[in-house]
Amino acid sequence: MTAIKHALQRDIFTPNDERLLGIVNVCKAGKKKKNCFLCATVTTERPVQVKVVKVKKSDKGDFYKRQVAWELRDLTMVDAKDANKENPEFDLHFEKVYKWVASSTAEKNSFISCIWKLNQRYLRKKVEFVNVSSQLLEELPKAEESVPSGESQSVTGGDEDSLDDYQELNAREEQDIESMMEVCEYAISNAEAFAEKLASELQVLDGANIHSIMASEKQVNILMQLLDEALAEVDTIEGKLSSYEEMLQSVKDQMDQISQSNRLIQLSNTNNMRLLEEIDFLVNYMDLSKGHIRALQDGDLSSPKGIEACINASEALLQCMNVALRPGHDRLMAVKQQHQLFAELRDHFARRLTNHLNNVFVHQGHDQTSSLTQHAAELTLPKHNPLHRDLLRYAKLMEWLKVTQWEKYEGLMATYVEYMARLYEREIKDFFEVAKLKMVGTSKEGKKFGLHGSSGKLTGSTSSLNKLAVQTSNSRRSQSSSLLDMGNMSASDLDVADRTKFDKIFEQVLSELEPLCLAEQDFISKFFKLQHVPTGEGHEVDGNLPSRQVAAGEHRHSMSSDKEVVRHMMNKIFQSIEIELNNLIALGDKMDSFHSLYMLVKMSHHVWTAENVDPASYLSTTLGNVLVTVKRNFDKCISTQIKQMEEVKISKKTKVGILPFVTGFEEFAELAETIFRSAERRGDLDKAYVKLIKAVYFNVEKVANESQKTPRDVVMMENFHHIFSTLSRLKISCLEAERREAKQKYTEHLQAYVINSLGQPLEKLNHFFEGVEARVAQGVREEEVGYQLAFNKQELRKVIKEYPGKEVKKGLDNLYKKVDKHLCEDENLLQVVWHSMQDEFICQYKHFQGLIDRCYPGSGITMDFTIQDILEYFSSIAQSH
Incomplete structure (x- = not known):
């Protein structure tokens, strides 16, 4: 391996100004025959570049050639595969993962340790080492052989140690060294002689520094003498300052006496000003003008000018009573007298206002006897806008009464509810009597059965209404449909015009009730000032009110919000609306159960409208309750139709033909599609359709199985053909599957009948x-x-x-x-x-x-x-x- 390192350094890396620091003999995983070397190198020039170079022998085997080089900064991970066991395999993660197998585990560990050290020394971005023992990473790579270029330090160890002691020169130091080396010609050729010359020059400089220090002793003595003279001058100045201070002390005493006198004068002036402010405050805020007092005692509560004067006076009185007094004011006799005067004026005016409004309410309840004679033709309810307009002039006074005298305010609310409930009860009852008359027939026919009276009062029984409905409808075109034969009267005698008439009357009733209730609710909110939730603090007038009165007012208002108060008043005033509506709905359902379709659509629309205005209003709640009854009647209508289908009996002597409940379903669907064309409750109709069509299919098959005169296939074929034609014509989306089923059954039984007959x-x-x-x-x-x-x-x-x-x-x-x-x-x-x-x-x-x-x-x-x-x-x- 040493010879290889020398050869690689000499032939490949020295010409490229690089030093070889680590080497490992490897082959690719799975290809052990093709060996190569991975080399860790650094450049000799700065900035230092660290690379991993792949070196391979040439095909002839005479020399080595550089194949691939990777920058160390591109290395992201080194995976040694196993930190505990000896394993020559390892992976290097560059842009792709390179898997290698080293010739020995020792070479692999030495190379990985070299990579770790180079990474720690030269790179900011640290490479991730996986499955490498911590002991291996803590030690520097051990030197194996020296670099073949003649350097005195080993490639992997000595050179790295020399790098630990190396300290880079700054620019000025480099310039100074270069200057000295230029002066000395043999600085490069003979380094020892150059070092001796530098040492001798350093000794000369040290001697010069010592001589310079010794020559400056005389100057130091002169400086010390000057400091002594300066201290003497300072002592002289301090003596003069002491004499000046003694002279100023007498002046200070005189100024203190003058300052004390001025403070006493300012305190007296401040007290006088504050006393004047307190007097002005009490006079300005606790004085009620004579005009306001006259208005509170004798003001006219019937004329607009008198009401306006009373409003201004009551507001001024409330401001005076609600003045936030300062500490100690309540102990002044004048303040106590003013409070007593204000309390007497408040109580007196509250009694006058309560008596006047009580008389207005009683007069309105007794005097305005609303007869529907003039409203009978168009079926309208009397409007109370003039009464509301007149009473709203007292709204501010009611607000004042609500704040100052809660008991009287509460009593007025009870009186208003009592007498207006009587008035509305008469009007609503008469209104619904006329509506019932219009539903069942003309007034002449109504009188024969006890329907008479100037106000349209209904004295006959429900059975009279039923008889009248049957008589008036007998003259009309008859429609034969067993599906419509329900209740105590035959609804099959009622034609489309009858149902349209009922629909218009029912819509007129709801259209009249809706603005009536909304107008009354709006008036109550404005007149009794019930728009906001009251708090206990809003009813406390001043500190002199009886504590029991304030506590009682706070307790009452904490029990419920304004909306609940309004709803409670509306329930009492219009307690007859829900009863009358339910009676009218019962009558309509008695006349024709199909009326429940019209009522469901109309009632749903009005409930939706009322909820958009105010979901918690009386109108929304009441109509919602009535809608439940209408929905129940609608469900009962559907159930009755299904029951009638089950009870159909077919004559054994005549052919079956189209079953009556099949034509009845057709008529029901035609009517329902007309009524529910743009209704909000379309989902209810779709559910009813599904129930009805299932019952129709079941009972058609039941009748077909029981038929004796007509073959089963004929009964099924004809009736399902009729159902298919009806559903295709009406295009009811929720019954599309049933329409296809009807077609299938019709086709099947047609084919069966043809085959059996042939x-x-x-x-x-x-x-x-x-x-x-x-x-x-x-x-x-x-x-x-x-x-x-x-x-x-x-x-x-x-x-x-x-x-x-x-x-x-x-x-x-x-x-x-x-x-x-x-x-x-x-x-x-x-x-x-x-x-x-x-x-x-x-x-x-x-x-x-x-x-x-x-x-x-x-x-x-x-x-x-x-x-x-x-x-x-x-x-x-x-x-x-």
Whole structure:
């Protein structure tokens, strides 16, 4: 290895100004025959570059050549494979991973140690060493052999040690050394003589420094003498300053006396100013003008000007009472007297205001008797905008009362709710009575059954309404549908116009109730100042209020928020709305259960609208509760229809035709699609569709199985064809799968009916060829069937003679009549079935003729009629009927 190192250093690295520091003999993993050397080198010039060089012998083996070189800074990882066991394998991770196998583990460890040392010395980015023992990384690489270039230090060890003591010269030191070497000509040729000359010059310089120090002693003595003179001058100046200080002491005493006198004068002036400020504060903030006092005592609460004066006076009084007094003010007699005056004015005005508003509320509840005579034609509710407009003038006074006298404010709220509840109850009751009259019929017809009164009061019973509804609808166009026959009255007598009328009336009722409730809720919030959640601090007037009153006010308002108070008031005022709505819904459902579809759509829309305005409002809550009832009626309507399907009985003497609940489903779907075209509750209808169509399918099959007069396939074919046509026409997306199923069932049962019916015109021929096919199936060759006794040519001719053309046509004619009896006229499937039978008959003919050709070859036997004859038979029979 030493000879190799000398050769590599001499031939490859010295010409490139590089030094060889580490070497290892390796081969690639899996290719042990091709050996090469990995060399760790550094450049002799600065900046130092560290490389890993791959060296390989030439093909002739005479010299070495440099093959690949990698920069050490590109090395990311060294993997020694195993830190505990001897293993010659190791990996170097450059841009790609190079896997090597060293000739010995010792060479591998020496090379890895050299790489680690070079990495620690020259690179900022540290290479990751994996599976390498820590002991190996702590030791420097051991020198094996000296560099062949004649250097005194080893490649891997000595040279690295010399690098530890090396200290780089700075630029100035290099310049000085170069200058000295230029002066001395033999500095390079004779280094020892140059060093001796430098030592002698250093001794001369040291002597000069000593002489210079000794020559400066005289100057030091002169400097010490000057310092002594300066100290004497300082002592003189200190004596003069002491005399000046004694002179100023007397002046200081006189100034202190003057300053004390000035402080006393300033303190007196400050006290006078503060006293004046306190008096101004009390006069300015605790004095109520005579005009305000007159307004609070005798102000007119009926006129706009008087109300405005009372508002200004009450606000001024509240400001005076809420003044934040400074410590000690409450002990002044004048302040106590003012507080007593303010309390008396507050209580007196609160009583006047409460009595006046109580009278207004009572008058409104008793005097405004709302009759719906003028509103009966258009079915509208009286508007309370004038009352709200007049009362809102007192809103600020109500806010003042809420802050100062909570008991009286609470009493006014109770009085308002009591009398307005009476007023609204009369109006709403009359409004709903008129709505019911309009739903069931004209007023003349209503009077016959106890529907009379100037206000449209309904005195008759529910059964009277039912009788009236039946009478008024008997004159209209009748629609026969067992699906609509529900309740105590026959809804089948109600046409589309009846339902449209009901829909308009129900929408009108909801449209009138919605603005009425919103207007009243808005008024209550503004008039009673319930927009924000009150706090206990907002009701404390001043420190002189009775503590029990303040505590009671805080306790009451901490119990509920303003929204809850508004909702509680609305519930009491409009407590009859939910009851009347439920009664109206019950009446509509009694008249026609299909009304629940209209009501579900309308009610859902109004609930959605109310929730967008205020999800927690009275209107939203009430309509939501009523919507639950409407949804329940809708579900009951669907359940009733399903129950009616299950109870359908089919006459044994007549043909079935299109089942009544199938046409009923069609009518229901047509109506529902019209009603739910743009409704928010489309999902409810889709769920109902799925339930209904499943029940329809189940009961169609049930009736088909029980049918005696009409074949099962005919019942299934006709009804599923009708269902398929209905679903295709209406294009109900949620029933697309059911539409395909209906088509499939219709097609299957059409084919089954055609096949079963066609066995009758050529019954014996069918039996004969079935026997032929059975023999073939048993293993008899087709050409040998004719040798079977029961299926020889003579038997075949005998069977064919029984079916001449005239007989076939006669049989087909009888078949047409039988099919005509089976099928109903409403579905118009006769021609479809007849055409399918024609195709099936031709297929059978071709099948029979094919069997003859294969099983009786060369016999010349043919049917007595041709395909053209068959087409003519079917056509003439269809035209003759």
